[in-house]
Amino acid sequence: MTKILTRYGDGSAVELTESELMEDLIAGTEDAAERGNIPAMTQDEMDHLADIFKCTHRVVGVDPGYECVLSYDGAPIKMLRTNVTSDRITALQIYEKLMGADTLEMGFVDYSYKPIKPILTFEEPLMEQALLTTTAPIMYGAQPNLGRYSQPDGPFPNPAELMPMGKIKEAQESYELAVDEAVKDMVDVASSMYESGVDCILLDTVGAAGDADALAGLRTAEILREKYPDIGIEMGMAGEFVLGMHGALEYEGVRLAGLYNHQMLELAQKAGVNIFGTVMNTSTTESTPWNLARAVTFTKACSDIADIPIHANIGMGVGGVTVHDHTPIDVTSRASKALVELCNLDGL
Amino acid sequence: MRAAGDLVARMQISQGMRLVEAKAYVAKKLGVAVKDLTDPIIMTEVRTDLRLGTLHAGARSAKGIEAKHNIADLLDIDINCVRNFRKNTGK
Numbered sequence: 001m002t003k004i005l006t007r008y009g010d011g012s013a014v015e016l017t018e019s020e021l022m023e024d025l026i027a028g029t030e031d032a033a034e035r036g037n038i039p040a041m042t043q044d045e046m047d048h049l050a051d052i053f054k055c056t057h058r059v060v061g062v063d064p065g066y067e068c069v070l071s072y073d074g075a076p077i078k079m080l081r082t083n084v085t086s087d088r089i090t091a092l093q094i095y096e097k098l099m100g101a102d103t104l105e106m107g108f109v110d111y112s113y114k115p116i117k118p119i120l121t122f123e124e125p126l127m128e129q130a131l132l133t134t135t136a137p138i139m140y141g142a143q144p145n146l147g148r149y150s151q152p153d154g155p156f157p158n159p160a161e162l163m164p165m166g167k168i169k170e171a172q173e174s175y176e177l178a179v180d181e182a183v184k185d186m187v188d189v190a191s192s193m194y195e196s197g198v199d200c201i202l203l204d205t206v207g208a209a210g211d212a213d214a215l216a217g218l219r220t221a222e223i224l225r226e227k228y229p230d231i232g233i234e235m236g237m238a239g240e241f242v243l244g245m246h247g248a249l250e251y252e253g254v255r256l257a258g259l260y261n262h263q264m265l266e267l268a269q270k271a272g273v274n275i276f277g278t279v280m281n282t283s284t285t286e287s288t289p290w291n292l293a294r295a296v297t298f299t300k301a302c303s304d305i306a307d308i309p310i311h312a313n314i315g316m317g318v319g320g321v322t323v324h325d326h327t328p329i330d331v332t333s334r335a336s337k338a339l340v341e342l343c344n345l346d347g348l
Numbered sequence: 349m350r351a352a353g354d355l356v357a358r359m360q361i362s363q364g365m366r367l368v369e370a371k372a373y374v375a376k377k378l379g380v381a382v383k384d385l386t387d388p389i390i391m392t393e394v395r396t397d398l399r400l401g402t403l404h405a406g407a408r409s410a411k412g413i414e415a416k417h418n419i420a421d422l423l424d425i426d427i428n429c430v431r432n433f434r435k436n437t438g439k
Contacts, residue, residue: 067386068367069357100403102353103361131429133412135401135419136354137361197429200361230426232361274364309360309367346360346367 004053007331009291010284011322021053021289022046028286028293035241036260038301041293045342049296052334053289059333062340069347071311073204074107074141089130096136105139105202106130112145113186114154120189124196131197139234140193141202144186144216146209149178156181159245175212175246182216187223190231194224200232200274207264208238210245211256214264218251218271225272235268236277236313237261240298262301269307275347278302279313284323288331292320292338300343309346312339349403352378352385352395355423362425377422398422 003015016024025046033040041049052060062068072078076091086094088106095101106127108116116123130138150158156178159171190201201224206217221233242264244257251267259267261278268276280295295312299319303310317323320335339345352374359370375382378398384390388403395402400422401415410418413433420427433439 064383064386067353069353069360071357096349097403097405100350100353102349102357128429128432131413132433135412135415136349137358139361194428197432199358199428230362230428234361274362275360306366308364309370344367346370347357 002054005330006053006288007322007328008284009282009286009288009323011324011328011331014287016287016289018050018054021050024287024289025049025293028290029297031290032280032294032297036262036298036301038260038262038297041297041300041342045296046293048342049289049293049338052338059329060337061333062337066340068340068345069102069309069311071103071139071347072101072105073313073315074111075101075105077107077109077111080109088126089133092130092134092138096134101136103139103200104130104134104136105141106198107141111142111204112148113142113182113189114145114148116142116189117185120192123189124192127193127196127198137199137232139200139202139232140190140198141204141234142186142189143205143208143238144182144203144213144220145205146175146178146182146213146216149181150174154178154181172246172248175210175249179212179216179219179249182213183219183223186216186220187227190220190224191227194228194231200234202234202236203273204234204236204277205238206235207242210243211249212246213238214242214256214259215249215251218267221268221271221273232275233273234275234277234311235271235273236311237264237279240280260301261298262305265302265306265310273308275309275311276302276306277311277313279318280320282317282319282321282323288320288322288334292335295320295335296338296342299339299345303343303345310343311347312343312345314339314348349401350388351391355400355419356385358419358423358425358427362427374423377424 029041076088079091092104156174162171203217207214242259355374359365399410405411
């Protein structure tokens, strides 16, 4: 019997029989469908996904016609983090002129909006120079990162310390104050970069600190859209659902705690976002077929209802890809092909 | 930049167009078929002719902000930094 070579979510290799493959695909899609209250994959979709796993080629690619736009997470930061000594403009030129990137992303090494505000006088001219020497659209990206606003790193009492003491109301008030302050910082930074000529503001890893973090991202998008009607705004999620760290925060009358990506997408569209970045978490103890079936099911729920482009995050620990810094190409290429073809994605 | 991904991305970013619509829009503006948008041979020729910038732009070819002026005109969109450039040069 033919064995299908694949991996667990932690990257370790595993061989599956065809029946084991189908069992994992069914379990993965049913898990997503149940959690998100969304449709599971159809039999045809599961057969297509099974074919992608049964293909013995080391690397696979999308069928002609499915080619989509590619973006890159924190491009210059990745260069510096991997010990490539390059200033940020050079890094962007390498992405554009050597790697053929469709889009570029400028980001500061501390990928959070708050610490960028005091150094805007250095970020603005750098962005303006980058825009002179490159052709592809440039995004400026950072995170709301609400953790930056609680003590000892920020001005407000730490909700993670208040909650174990039973001070729930105080913790909620601290989150609310942090949202207001984060929105001010994000709007200031985004406004400066827009006025320096950037093509798109990337509100990245939204919801990382829970529902307050998500609210900060949505409010920022809404303010920016009103202030600059033609600004490009991408919102990328931090995880597959919003953690209810506050629990009672709402946007447009919708409680944010527990929202899955397809529900956040609807709010992001209302807030004026142009591109939405989905994130589906990978389980290290389940197989890639299980993880990918789950990611496809969740992502398709977004793509099916979207009025704006959907760019799925695919990489270390998200989008069905293994939780490992050096992602195996057999998994990344299958995850890319599956998500693009089955979800009619607009970008990765 | 090897083909037309940056142009399609511009329509997503500036207009919120989904992929199929963005590809069709760009192909029409370039005067090519949608399937040509991902062909680096065809697109290098088209981009060179229309001065839209190429992956390995040679001497005297349109590059950087020069190419973005032509992209803004061809795609009939405002490009933020091109608008700033024109404002600062009085063009």
